[in-house]
Amino acid sequence: MPPASTRPRTPRPRGPRREPQRPGTLDLADRLHSAAIHLLRRLRREDDASGLPAPQLSALSVIVFGGPLTLGELARAEQVRPPTISKLIVALEQQGLVQREVDAGDRRVVRVRATPRGTKVLQDGRQRRVAALVSSLGALSARERALLARALPVLERIARGAGGD
Amino acid sequence: MPPASTRPRTPRPRGPRREPQRPGTLDLADRLHSAAIHLLRRLRREDDASGLPAPQLSALSVIVFGGPLTLGELARAEQVRPPTISKLIVALEQQGLVQREVDAGDRRVVRVRATPRGTKVLQDGRQRRVAALVSSLGALSARERALLARALPVLERIARGAGGD
DNA sequence: ACTATTAGTTAGCTAAGGTAACTATCAACT
DNA sequence: AGTTGATAGTTACCTTAGCTAACTAATAGT
Numbered sequence: 001m002p003p004a005s006t007r008p009r010t011p012r013p014r015g016p017r018r019e020p021q022r023p024g025t026l027d028l029a030d031r032l033h034s035a036a037i038h039l040l041r042r043l044r045r046e047d048d049a050s051g052l053p054a055p056q057l058s059a060l061s062v063i064v065f066g067g068p069l070t071l072g073e074l075a076r077a078e079q080v081r082p083p084t085i086s087k088l089i090v091a092l093e094q095q096g097l098v099q100r101e102v103d104a105g106d107r108r109v110v111r112v113r114a115t116p117r118g119t120k121v122l123q124d125g126r127q128r129r130v131a132a133l134v135s136s137l138g139a140l141s142a143r144e145r146a147l148l149a150r151a152l153p154v155l156e157r158i159a160r161g162a163g164g165d
Numbered sequence: 166m167p168p169a170s171t172r173p174r175t176p177r178p179r180g181p182r183r184e185p186q187r188p189g190t191l192d193l194a195d196r197l198h199s200a201a202i203h204l205l206r207r208l209r210r211e212d213d214a215s216g217l218p219a220p221q222l223s224a225l226s227v228i229v230f231g232g233p234l235t236l237g238e239l240a241r242a243e244q245v246r247p248p249t250i251s252k253l254i255v256a257l258e259q260q261g262l263v264q265r266e267v268d269a270g271d272r273r274v275v276r277v278r279a280t281p282r283g284t285k286v287l288q289d290g291r292q293r294r295v296a297a298l299v300s301s302l303g304a305l306s307a308r309e310r311a312l313l314a315r316a317l318p319v320l321e322r323i324a325r326g327a328g329g330d
Numbered sequence: 331a332c333t334a335t336t337a338g339t340t341a342g343c344t345a346a347g348g349t350a351a352c353t354a355t356c357a358a359c360t
Numbered sequence: 361a362g363t364t365g366a367t368a369g370t371t372a373c374c375t376t377a378g379c380t381a382a383c384t385a386a387t388a389g390t
Contacts, residue, residue, distance in 0.1 A: 235369095236369065237367090237368065247369060271368085273367065273368045
């Protein structure tokens, strides 16, 4: 995506106001999209440096903090299809970061929990990853950082699909 | 892949003494990361529906709005390595969405410009893609939307690596 | 017992990303 | 000149992530 400055501001869909759509909503959505792409690309490099690709780290994070989870729950949490989560877990398991356990009551379901090592790796990676952002965040003014902090819950709701799906 | 845990533990990016690192900065960075992952996963589905994967759409966008660009400029703008941008452009070219032109003065450099069809596809895709977000944004209160809009420039700076890289 | 449903897995594909090694061109200097 | 070095892209090859479709295994319901 182009830097905002090179892009036309709010290319309002033509037509005589047929929508209670706020001016700027489209522009807002577009820039959100763009920012997410670029942010993720940046962060992936740090994730790589920490030894785990971003999606694996993300899944591990859910497992560490969310306690033992079934694969289906994980897939839903991560918003991916079952085969995708299945492969992610295989990768994590091969590295000794998570453990599978077949549910005693229903032997179709597999529960996944983090190993101590998985927990440690997550925390290390987290620190490293975040350290890379700290300098960026540090370059912000206190006001800007506060702004970001306040907007983040909203962003999280959007990211998880609130309202739209 | 050598698991992170077998490597020497990184010293904490330690803060308390030498850094005015706010409490919460770590949490902020981590949640930003997570939100970006989830947002992008959501948006990719819309991108797919529009006929072009997200990175192609992103590159096309830069080309359409940024005028003719060299591949190197593009790679820098998209924050990817040359081979990656090269493949993206091949894909776009095969679909007739962009054109390559060898620079007259320096025949090593390749300039890429959007075809009319590329421009049209971009605009169509953009509207479709963004429409999915608009309903989510519409579910927000005006206050929340305003919050997001004000935080977005900050987010964009972070996403582009301001301050840190 | 048979059927339908549910949880995961396997197979096979596409796309994106990387590094390493290559070609081609240009610039510079002997 | 011609060689040397730097620069712009490309090619080859690998990994990861994501999908659908088709499969196995277990459970639930008649």
